[in-house]
Amino acid sequence: MTRDKEHISNPKALLFSLCFVLMFSVMNGTMFNIAIPDIAEAFQLLPSEVSWVMTGYIMVYAIGALVYGKLTDTIALKTLITFGLIVFTIGSLIGFIAPNYLFVLVARVIQAIGGSMIPAIAFIAPIRYFPNERGKVLGIISSVMAFASGIGPIIGGTIAGLLSWQFLFLSSALIIITLPFLRKNLPDEKTEFVKLDYLGASLVAGFIVTILMAITLGQVISFGFSLVFLILVFIRMNKAANPFIPPHLFRNQPYLVTLIVSFIGVACLFGLMFSVPIMLREVYQLSTLQIGITMFPGAMSAALIGRKGGQLVDQKGSREVFLFSLLLLLVGFFIVSSTVGVPPLYLALCLIFPMMCFPLVQASGADLLANILKDRETGVGMGVFNLLNFVSGAMSGAIVGKTLDLYKxxxxxxxLGLEGTGSIFSNVYLTFSLLIMIGFVIFKYFHKEEQRKAG
Structure with a gap:
């Protein structure tokens, strides 16, 4: 495939379009968190029933991110993004007119089938088309993800409050307006239809579904099924002539270490994003709008730091920036752990420290993997990276939620922490700080910089 930057008609327009479509995709996930109570009320649903609005979406999205990642190695990005955006828009329109809960679930699944293409391409495009500015572009992409995660609940709450939850689907459908710009600015590439390992893909999908059900719904039997699927996945990886996930990826120590430490960092960051709204409601009794305002400085800091952090990746090297971001994240979690219970204004300022690390961890981690992976493995390698990000988010949310339920x-x-109802949250963030310290040590001593991309 043609992959050089000079074959892009307008690199800035391509980057802007990618950021715009990525923002819609990330916000689509976080906006619906706000709408869960309204959907439950509209269809008279129990919490366990309405939770499938998010759980079903996450499951399909995680699987899709890996599948699309694999496909980017052989199919033109222009083809994939056209398919993904059209499918996503169809799902959004179905959700807007959904007469019952079944249609809502179908709409969310269709959205996930199309939308899971977006993070795969968002991380592949900078590697493929911006080789000389890869760090900067990955930093911008990561900062957009962080900003959209923070601003999504505010926008979702505003739309659902002023109109209704159905309009969240309609606003998501606006993503289609980016398609002409993306098609215009993406280069024409030759598509090589290679036979996929469908059995291997199905086994991976089975593992993802069962492990996410076990994590998010607390189904013990699903852990057993996930273990069986995992064993079958490893058998298939080592037996198939052209396996869905090449087994030698996990025998590459720098790749494996980067995946593990990124998983730890992203899990802690998602745990923070999940728990802070709960903390602000329980400890400070803030309204939904006040919670969004309190978290907004952190989201803005992430957006602003992303580009600068990406430039640092290009200038100083991804390994140094990754280590620095882990140290900054460690300090940030300790600061928040020490200040739970202080007035909301001060807490909002303290939240800036860990939240600003989101794009730093994502951009430097993605750049590290791009250095390690061979050209023909970039898609599947980054697909595994995206997959683990979703699994880490689901896992951390479930574990933190159970901890908040059982531990008082x-x-x-x-x-340095303050006594009172915020003690549990202080302890959770201190635990995150310790986990980041473990990740830092693992990466420092087991990731060897001289082991680089082979070609």
Whole structure:
């Protein structure tokens, strides 16, 4: 395939279009968190029933991100993005006119089938078309993801409050307006239809579905099924002539170490995003709008730091920036752990420290993997990276949620923490800080910079 930057008619327009479509995709996930109570009320649903609006979406999205990642190695991005955006828009329109809950679920699944293409392409395009500015572009992409995650609940709450939850689907459908710009600015590439390992893909999908059901719904039997699927996945990887996921990826120590430490960092960041709204409601009794305003400075800082962080990746190297971002994240979690219970204004300022690390961790981690992977493995390698990001988010949210339900300490473990109802949250963020420290040590001593991309 033709992959050089000079074959892009307008690189800035391509980057802007990618960021715009990525923002819509990320916001589509976070906006519906706000609408869950309204959907439950509209169709008289139990919490376990309405949770499938998010759970079903996450499952299909995670599988799709890996499948699209694999396809980007052989199919033109212009083809994939056209298919994905059309399917996503169809799902959005179905959701807007949905007469019952079944149609809502079908709409969310169709959205996920189309939308899961977006993160795969968003991380592949900078690697493929911006080789000399890869770090900067990955930083911009990551900052857009972080900003959209923070602003999504505010926009979702505003739309659902002023209109209704159905209009969240309609606003998501606006993503289609980016398609002409993306098609115009993406180069024409030759598509090579290679036979996929459908059995391997099905086994991977089975593992993802069962592990996410086990994590998000607390189904113990699903852990057993996920273990069976995982064993079958490894058998298939080593037996198939052209496996869905090449097994030698996981025998590459720098790749494996980067995946593990990125998983830890992203899990802690998603755990923060999940728990802060709960903390602000329980400890500070803030309204939904006030919660969004309190988190907004952190989201803005992530958006602003992304481009600068990406430039640092290009200038200083992804390994150094990755280590620095882990240290900054460690300090940020400790600061938040020490300040839970202080006035909301001060807490909002403290939240900036860990939240600004989101694009740094994502951009430097993606650039590290791009350095390690061979050209023909970039798609599937980054697909696994995206997949683990979704799994880490689901896992951290479920674990933090269970911890908040079962653990009610009176005193914080952190000697600088404040006593009271915020003790549990102080302890959670201190735990995140310790996990990041472990990740830092693993990466520092087991990731060897001299082991680089082979070609």
């Amino acid at each position: 300490p009176n005193l914080p473990i952190n000697p």
